[in-house]
Amino acid sequence: MKRKRSYSRVTRQALSLLGKLIRVGRTEREMTAQELADRAGISRTTLYNIEKGESGPEIGTVFEVAAIVGVRLFEYDERTLQMHNARLDEKLTLLPKSVRPSVKEVDDDF
Numbered sequence: 001m002k003r004k005r006s007y008s009r010v011t012r013q014a015l016s017l018l019g020k021l022i023r024v025g026r027t028e029r030e031m032t033a034q035e036l037a038d039r040a041g042i043s044r045t046t047l048y049n050i051e052k053g054e055s056g057p058e059i060g061t062v063f064e065v066a067a068i069v070g071v072r073l074f075e076y077d078e079r080t081l082q083m084h085n086a087r088l089d090e091k092l093t094l095l096p097k098s099v100r101p102s103v104k105e106v107d108d109d110f
Contacts, residue, residue, distance in 0.1 A: 016053035023051040025069030040065045
């Protein structure tokens with residue numbers, strides 16, 4: 001049996017907020033749930049789970065649904081997002097590929 005992951009209250013609130021923003025966007029665009037689900041390539045059940053703020057749907061799916069109904073996840077346009085992504089790619093190439101836990105030196109001076 002798979003255990004359900006627990007999330008912090010802030011995460012649950014953020015999921016709920018995003019789901020409500022998506023539902024408002026869909027309603028303002030006068031789209032039925034089925035129309036949005038079809039356009040996003042998902043089931044109506046998955047869309048309802050997104051709109052209820054459930055944590056199960058894949059993040060890419062949630063982002064796609066948000067984009068379709070005009071919910072901006074970032075305060076940037078597409079070009080600015082590309083620029084930020086490129087800058088972060090450059091920064092990531094300068095950072096170590098992995099991070100190892102620091103090794104504590106044993107203080108054995110008695």
